[in-house]
């Protein structure tokens with residue numbers, strides 16, 4: 666099976682919530698079923714995960730090719746260590762002496778470009794098919810592709826955030842801050858990257874905003890998410906429990922696959938442009 670082929674799912678669905686849309690039989694049938702579900706929905710929310718970023722060359726943490734397999738799993742108390750010594754953390758940042766996996770991730774983030782799936786998703790927002798995108802990624806590629814109704818629950822590495830007042834500001838890429846740790850111009854507290862560190866709570870207002878969108882959604886499009894990162898992944902289960910139609914686009918089976926109404930077993934960069942074509946053709 667070619668990896669880029671859009672194939673139907675062969676998984677057996679036993680969920681009581683599974684609908685006839687689940688029963689796909691040819692490669693394109695899953696996409697057609699997804700397009701029909703999207704057009705018949707009242708309020709579609711998309712959720713994106715690391716798989717979407719991986720298609721832009723950003724390594725994932727988990728998985729056989731992930732950063733943790735290569736460098737070992739890092740300590741999960743990154744935020745505590747930042748709070749204990751923000752000056753030292755920033756010193757390591759500007760001298761590029763952070764953990765090796767951080768340096769590799771940073772290099773990939775700096776080179777990454779939005780892929781066809783990001784652009785297709787932006788097109789779906791412009792045409793009104795998708796109302797909001799909840800992103801678990803920190804690369805900012807959704808924003809760069811032109812998405813505007815975007816909730817970046819884990820932050821955006823191209824921005825700074827004050828840990829005191831929460832103010833987000835764009836950063837001048839690759840220019841080290843003049844003062845370490847950089848102070849917030851608003852409240853004088855400490856500024857860090859907007860991206861959520863290990864052990865750092867997701868800013869509650871972002872989770873609340875994401876939950877509010879899930880509560881409005883009667884259809885959720887889960888793109889490239891492994892459905893393992895808490896608390897965000899829980900939103901998909903909430904959507905499913907609330908009766909939303911759940912569409913998964915993922916080359917790999919996930920814990921969510923068995924309860925999805927439609928599974929498009931493909932890379933997002935292959936599936937989403939095809940989905941946009943079907944939507945514009947009025948499928």
Ligand SMILES: [Zn+2]
Nearest residue numbers: 827830849852
């Ligand atoms: Zn502040």
